Amino acid sequence: MPAEACSPWAEAVRVAALLAVDPTGLGGVSLRAMPGPVREAWLDLLRGLLPGDAPWRRLPLSVGDGRLLGGLDLAATLRAGRPVAERGLLAEADGGVLLPAMAERLPATTAAHLAAVLDSGEAVAERDGLALRAPARLALVALDEGLAPEETPPAALLERLAFRLDLHGIAPREAVGAAPEAAAVAAARARLPRVSVPEDVMQALCGTALALGIGSLRAPVLALRAARAAAALAGREAVAEADAALAARLVLAPRATRLPVEEEPAPDEPRAEEQTAEPPQQEQDLPDPRALQEILLAAAAAAVPPHLLDGLRPGAAARSPAPGKAGAQKASPLRGRPIGARAGEPRGGARLALVETLRAAAPWQRLRGRSGPRVELRKDDLRIRRFRQRSETATIFAVDASGSAALHRLAEAKGAVELLLADCYVRRDKVALLAFRGTGAELLLPPTGSLARARRCLAALPGGGGTPVAAALDAALLLADSVRRKGQSPLLVVLTDGRANVARDGSGGRARAEAEALAAARALRAAGVASVLVDVSPRPAENGRRLAAEMGARYLALPYADAVALSRAVKAEAA
Structure with a gap:
């Protein structure tokens, strides 16, 4: 094979040629490259190898379902006084190529529509009182502009695209070379069915x-x-x-996802050099x-x-998730990312969705006796905008400060809370601190972002006494409810060895204390509070595992972890 054939650009040319031969069958390519001459050169190459009449459509990141799938043509409907449908981008790209911009940030709904079209070859939409079905046999060139390795297009799309091409290592001067003739590709396209x-x-x-x-x-x-x-x-x-x-x-x-493992021959299987007998002629002819x-x-x-390869080697470290993504998604009438419109009146700061309002009213104008450019609006036609935003996260730390925990990992727990508070401060999240020891639990730090205040509370946290796990979980549940009422997303992190020995009323007795602790854990799970239980005992014990299972919490056994490792583990659960 000549040296040029092994160059990255030569491989990119091969991908373009193969995709041009069977664009619909191969689904497309995930093209990882920043905007620039190299990416444009590859796109021009692909477009030149496709049939001259093949559609070439770009898909904006903020495209709506109406433009993507098709729907009511508002202007034509208002002019005609009757519903008039318009074709979406998917139908317009039938027989050609669709290029989603910034595919690594595609919304889940758009990715689902694209995946369905790649599977069925049809664009189906039921909206605005219309049922639309149009052929959409196309290929996708997903323009991936992600900078970090974890920024990739949705998995549902990647699974349906044959090729994954990375042009980052190719200089503009290298993006040259002999490309197949368009006539040769057209001949291959005609030869493919045979x-x-x-x-x-x-x-x-x-x-x-x-x-x-x-x-x-x-x-x-x-x-x-x-x-x-x-x-x-x-x-x-x-x-x-x-x-x-x-x-x-x-x-x-x-x-x-793994490196191939070379299989060892079976002990009773003769080696190739030991096989002296010639196999029958008919078996030699078989592949x-x-x-x-x-x-x-x-x-x-x-x-x-x-x-x-680095990630597949045994013992390779897992990639840590990006910070700042712990908050749950929630609907908002005022701000955030637009997610469409719904019926309603523009009150209390809600914004009127004018186009959607006109779209809802247009099909009824003839029945209302209207024609021409004037539109009669009624209360049922009004639509208001809907938004989605991430809620602020409040991490609640319930720290076991009893005698057994103080003996084991209380110092590491203090360090982990301080490190996590610094990280949450960067993300503008809140942190609360509960300490339980003796006969009950105490809220040392209400939800706050003050690093100095948290440090003072942690420094003054004493250790010693019994382990009232039930009282701590009850207090954590009340605090989580308070956090939710403020529109925040609570995350509970319990640092304990799980050895409950104090009941809710402050009396001793390990059996009763453990039963009440498990009941309090079940209440947390029923409330749907996301939680992590960090076992700080010297060796992982059954007490902690059972308590985590009843809470529906992730169990982390970190008997030899320092404060940094503990901080990373909790951040991974939050993300």
């Missing part, structure tokens, strides 16, 4: 997907279609080994799927991205 696939190739592609840890059935299907497109582009009417290897490298390798699978595995393993 390309056959041998049985051994199908088995080898499926075995390669399994060896790479790919659980989705779509991946080997897309690889098979890519192999057929490669064979058609090479002028063959049957998929060859080189076509299957190319498909494994371009389609399966980017989806790998060996296992040998072909080894070739495809080698091709795919060589193309697995280096950063993915």
Whole structure:
């Protein structure tokens, strides 16, 4: 293979050529690149290889369902005095390519619509009193402009796109090279229906997907279609080994979740050099799927991205989630991200959705005796805007300051709360501190963002006495209810060894104290409070696990963790 064929730009050219041969079958490509000459050069290349009349539509990030799926043409409806439908972007892109901008930030509803279209080839919409169904056989070029590795398009889309292409490492001067002629691609497109696939190739592609840890059935299907497109582009009417290897490298390798493990031969299986008897002639003529699978595995393993290899090695550290995403989504009538409109009157600061109001009134104008540009509005036609915003998170720390906990990890718990408070201050979240010891629980720090105040409370937190777990969980539930009434999202973090020995009324008795603690934990789970239980005992014990299970909480056994490790674990649950 010539050196140019192994360059990143040569691989990008191959992806464009294969996609142009079978755009609908391959689904499309996730194109990871920032706006610039390299991305535009690749897009121009792809557009030049497609049929001249193929639609080419860009999808804005803020597109609404009406423009995406189709709906009522408001201007035409008002002029005609009767409902007039308009085609959406999906229907307009039928037979061509749709380019979603900033695909890593696509809303879930838009991603779901796109995934449904890739599966069915139809755009279906039931809105504005209309039932619309239009063909939408298209390919997606998802423009991924994410900077961080975790910023990717929705998984539902990635699973349906054959290729994942990264142009970040290609300089503008390198984005040149011989590209296939549009006539050759058109000939391959016409040859594609006649390309056959041998049985051994199908088995080898499926075995390669399994060896790479790919659980989705779509991946080997897309690889098979890519192999057929490669064979058609090479002028063959049957998929060859080189076509299957190319498909494994371009389609399966980017989806790998583990490194292939080389299988050892069975103890009673003779080695190749020990097999002296010649097999029958008819068996020699048959292809060996296992040998072909080894070739495809080698091709795919060589193309697995280096950063993915680092994450697949044993003992590799998991990527920590991005901070600032702990708050739950909630509807808001005044501010936030627009999520459509609903029927209602613009009172109390709610905003009138003028276009949606006119859209709701337009189909009824003829019945109301109106024609021409004037529109009669009624109360039922009014629509107000809806918004969604993240609620502020309030993390409630319930710290066990009893004698057993003080002996074990009270110092680490204090350090973890202080570190988390500093992190929450950056995210503008709130932190509250409950301490329980002796016969009850005490609210040392109401929800606040003051770092200095928290430090003073933590420094003055004493240790010693009994372990009133039930009283602590009851106090945490009351505080969580108060947080919710303020429109915030509570997150409860309990740091304890779980050895309850003080009942709600302050009396001793381990059996009664544990029973009341489990009952209080069940009340927290019934209230739906997100929670984490950190077992601070020297060794993970059954008490903590049972208490976490009754709370519906995530259980973290960190007997040897320092304050930094504890802080990271709680932040991971919050995110």
